[in-house]
Amino acid sequence: MKGKGQQAVQPTLRPSGGIGKKIWQNWELYLFIAPAFLYFAIFHYGPMYGIQIAFKNFIPSKGIFGSDWVGFQHFERFFNSHYFWDLLWNTLSISFLELAIGFPLPIILALAFNEIRTGFFKKTVQTITYAPHFISMVVMAGMIITFLSPSTGMITRLIELFGIEAPQFLNEPAWFKTIYVISGVWQNAGWGTIIYLAALSAVDPQLHEAAIVDGASRFKRMLHINLPTIIPTITILLILNTGNILGVGYEKILLLQNSLNMEASDVISTFVYRTGLVSAQYSFSTAVGLFNSIVNAIMLITVNQIAKRTSDNSLW
Amino acid sequence: MVTSVRETKSDKLFLALNYMFLAVALVVVLYPLLYIVSASISSPQAVNSGEMWLFPKGITLDGYKLVFDNPKIWNGYMNTIIYTVLGTLLNLAVTLPAAYALSRSDFVGRNFFMGMFLVTMFFNGGLIPTYLLIKNLNLINTMGALILPVAASVWNIIVARTFFHSTIPKELQEAAHMDGCTNFKLFIRIVLPLSAPIIAVMALFYGVGHWNSYFPALIYLNDEVKYPLQMVLRQILVLQEMSAETTGAAISGDIAQAMNNKAEIASLVKYAVIIVSTLPVVILYPFLQRYFVQGVMIGSVKG
Numbered sequence: 045m046k047g048k049g050q051q052a053v054q055p056t057l058r059p060s061g062g063i064g065k066k067i068w069q070n071w072e073l074y075l076f077i078a079p080a081f082l083y084f085a086i087f088h089y090g091p092m093y094g095i096q097i098a099f100k101n102f103i104p105s106k107g108i109f110g111s112d113w114v115g116f117q118h119f120e121r122f123f124n125s126h127y128f129w130d131l132l133w134n135t136l137s138i139s140f141l142e143l144a145i146g147f148p149l150p151i152i153l154a155l156a157f158n159e160i161r162t163g164f165f166k167k168t169v170q171t172i173t174y175a176p177h178f179i180s181m182v183v184m185a186g187m188i189i190t191f192l193s194p195s196t197g198m199i200t201r202l203i204e205l206f207g208i209e210a211p212q213f214l215n216e217p218a219w220f221k222t223i224y225v226i227s228g229v230w231q232n233a234g235w236g237t238i239i240y241l242a243a244l245s246a247v248d249p250q251l252h253e254a255a256i257v258d259g260a261s262r263f264k265r266m267l268h269i270n271l272p273t274i275i276p277t278i279t280i281l282l283i284l285n286t287g288n289i290l291g292v293g294y295e296k297i298l299l300l301q302n303s304l305n306m307e308a309s310d311v312i313s314t315f316v317y318r319t320g321l322v323s324a325q326y327s328f329s330t331a332v333g334l335f336n337s338i339v340n341a342i343m344l345i346t347v348n349q350i351a352k353r354t355s356d357n358s359l360w
Numbered sequence: 361m362v363t364s365v366r367e368t369k370s371d372k373l374f375l376a377l378n379y380m381f382l383a384v385a386l387v388v389v390l391y392p393l394l395y396i397v398s399a400s401i402s403s404p405q406a407v408n409s410g411e412m413w414l415f416p417k418g419i420t421l422d423g424y425k426l427v428f429d430n431p432k433i434w435n436g437y438m439n440t441i442i443y444t445v446l447g448t449l450l451n452l453a454v455t456l457p458a459a460y461a462l463s464r465s466d467f468v469g470r471n472f473f474m475g476m477f478l479v480t481m482f483f484n485g486g487l488i489p490t491y492l493l494i495k496n497l498n499l500i501n502t503m504g505a506l507i508l509p510v511a512a513s514v515w516n517i518i519v520a521r522t523f524f525h526s527t528i529p530k531e532l533q534e535a536a537h538m539d540g541c542t543n544f545k546l547f548i549r550i551v552l553p554l555s556a557p558i559i560a561v562m563a564l565f566y567g568v569g570h571w572n573s574y575f576p577a578l579i580y581l582n583d584e585v586k587y588p589l590q591m592v593l594r595q596i597l598v599l600q601e602m603s604a605e606t607t608g609a610a611i612s613g614d615i616a617q618a619m620n621n622k623a624e625i626a627s628l629v630k631y632a633v634i635i636v637s638t639l640p641v642v643i644l645y646p647f648l649q650r651y652f653v654q655g656v657m658i659g660s661v662k663g
Contacts, residue, residue: 067468072543073461077473080458083511084477090493091485097492108492153385159378169386171649176389178641180572182590183634186597187392190630196408198395234389238656262371287482295575299598313487320488321579333486341483 098331111327118331127315135311138297139289141225147285149229150236151278155266157237158244173234185299188227189214214300217308224297224309243277244270279357287344290336312336400424400631404624407631423632426625433633435585436592443588444570447507451566452559454512459520460547463528477514487579494580505580506588510569516562519659523558524551561655564648568641589637596633600626 067074093108098118100111122128153173160166179187191199192213203210213219247270255265294313301309312332320329344359352358394414399407403418411417427433462470484490490509499505528551536546552559574590581587635642 063468066466070464070467070543073464073467074469076457076461076543076547079454080477080512080517081473083454083508084480087490087493087509087511088480088484091489092483094485094489094492097489153382156378156381156385159375160382165379165382169382171646172386172393173389174649174652175393175642175645178568178572178645179638180574180590180593182572182574182593182597183638186593186630186634187396189598189600190627191392196627198392201410230389230392234385238653239659242657261374263374298575299594316487321491326488326492330486330488333488337483337486344482 095330095334097327098334100327102327102330104326114327118328119335121328122332122335127310130307131310131312131315134308135290135292135313138221138224138292138311141221142228142292143285143289145225146229146232146236147282149233151240151274153233154237154240154244154274155270157241158270159262159266170234170237174238175234176231177235179231181295181299184227184231185296188223188300192223214302215304217305220300220305220308224300228293228296239281240274240277243274247273275355276357279351279355280359283344283347283351283359286347287340289343290339396631396634400635404627408624408627420628423628424636426629427632427636430629432584432592433589433636436587436589439586440571440589443503443506444567446503447510447570448563448567450507450511451513451516452562455517455520455562455566456552456555456559457547458512459517460524460551462517462521463524464533477517481514491579499580501581501583501586503586506570506573506576509576510573513566515659516565519655520558520562523555523658528554557651557654558658560648560651561658564651565655571641593633593637597630 097108097111099113099115100108101114102108102111106112157166157170176184191197194200194210194212194215197210197213200210200213211219213223251269252265255269260268290312292311292313294311294317297309297311297314298317301314313336316329316333316336319325319332348358348360391414398412398414398416400423401419401421402412402416403420406412406417458473461467462474464470485493494500494505494509497504499508532550533546536550541549572590574588574594577586577588577591578594581591
């Protein structure tokens with residue numbers, strides 16, 4: 045802001061002007077945000093309006109507004125049905141397994157990456173481990189099905205090399221969760237390291253120097269300097285993950301599901317898909333979906349609150 | 361001095377274990393990928409009987425021939441390209457201006473808009489109400505059903521906003537305003553040219569998303585002619601529909617003669633189709649990897 049007569053007045057005027065003036069001066073910015081605003085209003089808030097059919101007996105010809113209210117009837121039917129506990133158990137156990145195995149692994153991997161200096165080996169391992177992230181769900185499911193095929197699958201034969209008879213992986217409910225979680229780890233653990241590596245790059249080198257002087261080993265420095273630095277990042281990601289505990293990635297489950305493993309693979313979201321879109325029980329299915337969303341929201345808020353109290357890190 | 365030597369020893373051991381751990385991770389991730397590549401050019405007998413472990417055996421390109429001769433796969437490919445290009449263009453047209461507006465501290469109401477967008481990250485109407493909306497908008501079985509409902513992602517808007525906020529100097533905007541430059545001109549002539557990295561990142565994230573997506577097509581499309589590649593893949597890889605319709609049309613005389621076994625044709629096609637469908641991403645990936653990483657990094661900066 046070099047004072048050059050008249051021109052210097054303008055920039056100082058701008059911020060000090062009233063709100064009306066600010067809006068007027070930046071009217072184009074509202075035009076900029078209009079498409080996004082419309083998009084979220086129509087395609088995200090629009091469906092929220094449709095949630096009311098969970099409390100109605102939705103009849104397409106009457107429309108969402110015109111259908112009759114039935115209260116909590118659909119919810120009661122769901123809670124009282126014999127599959128309720130199975131669905132809840134499958135959803136929760138898959139989520140928790142995924143959290144217990146899939147969450148720490150990228151952290152360990154990132155800490156390991158961080159110990160080696162940039163070079164060919166590091167670059168190669170990173171490039172390769174990131175890559176499966178870009179494989180589509182359909183191809184991923186296709187790989188799982190092909191590799192686990194009882195007669196010709198690569199993994200089946202690998203196990204038979206040791207003289208053990210391989211199970212019929214995808215046809216046995218007991219194996220479903222393991223397959224789901226391990227394939228997820230294979231696909232995403234490498235990619236998950238990026239965010240931790242970004243956080244690790246912020247470690248103050250002076251801390252390491254001081255620790256070396258004090259005779260701390262590499263392992264100890266990793267444990268007492270590197271790990272604590274990324275704790276805030278870990279916390280935030282943990283909150284985000286827990287908030288999605290009932291939102292198991294159903295696209296993959298849907299692809300791997302078959303009538304033989306159904307008992308272990310049916311989760312709330314695949315159930316919503318089946319009852320809603322395949323059997324067209326719109327209201328009932330919406331009620332089940334709403335139950336799912338509400339539990340997720342409660343989980344998110346609870347975990348966020350716990351994190352806030354205990355560690356000062358939170359989403360809001 | 362003695363102690364420091366001992367320290368180095370334990371450090372060396374630790375480093376060695378570290379390298380071993382990473383080497384194991386590398387092998388575990390790499391092996392299935394290499395196996396698919398090799399299997400796609402090996403004879404199905406060698407693959408199915410377990411003779412082929414790493415390097416291709418009984419090299420044949422019949423699998424690719426079948427895939428490239430298949431009109432369904434070509435049609436899916438074309439559709440996917442159209443969905444990806446148009447979808448990504450729309451994504452950019454919605455995301456970039458909105459993110460820029462949100463990055464301006466003198467934009468009155470940005471907290472309102474940001475809040476409105478953020479809510480949708482944690483709460484949504486769910487599958488059925490969304491489906492009913494698409495139906496009411498008469499988008500069922502149209503291209504719009506694959507493109508419009510995913511016109512923007514909150515996460516990407518936040519990433520782009522963070523980029524604009526941290527890299528476009530405020531002074532530049534003030535100077536432009538002093539020269540009588542409108543916000544529109546400022547965005548087109550100054551901000552966008554300075555934002556090549558973020559435009560690349562956004563195009564990549566959205567583009568890969570469109571390329572790999574199958575679920576919207578599954579629920580909104582009923583006309584197979586409009587199916588994207590992933591839906592065709594689903595029929596072949598997951599539903600194992602190796603019917604005459606999926607593969608038969610493609611079998612030219614000599615291949616059909618060489619292989620009268622349907623299962624063999626099926627396994628030939630599977631590996632080749634995985635490669636062909638993933639090829640564009642695989643070819644571009646090494647060049648674009650740093651952009652992808654950059655995108656995640658920008659996103660991780662407190663937004």
